[in-house]
Amino acid sequence: MDNFRCQCGKIVCQIEENKIVIKCRHCKRYIIIHTKGLNTAEFKAEPEAAYAALGVKRL
Secondary structure, eight states, rough: OOEETTTTTTEEEETTTTTHHHETTOOOOEEEEEOOOOOOOOOOOHHHHHHHTTOOOOO
């Protein structure tokens, strides 16, 4: 299992084959996202830019 870290060094998630594992920092539950492979990851400095890149509108 590989740790995926933010540019600041904090672990964001762990990647294991076709799964992305995220641990909730509040309740300590794990969220597992199943994929068909992970090709790239991007860093966005501004949250609004990240939402726009995903096509998501914030409420």
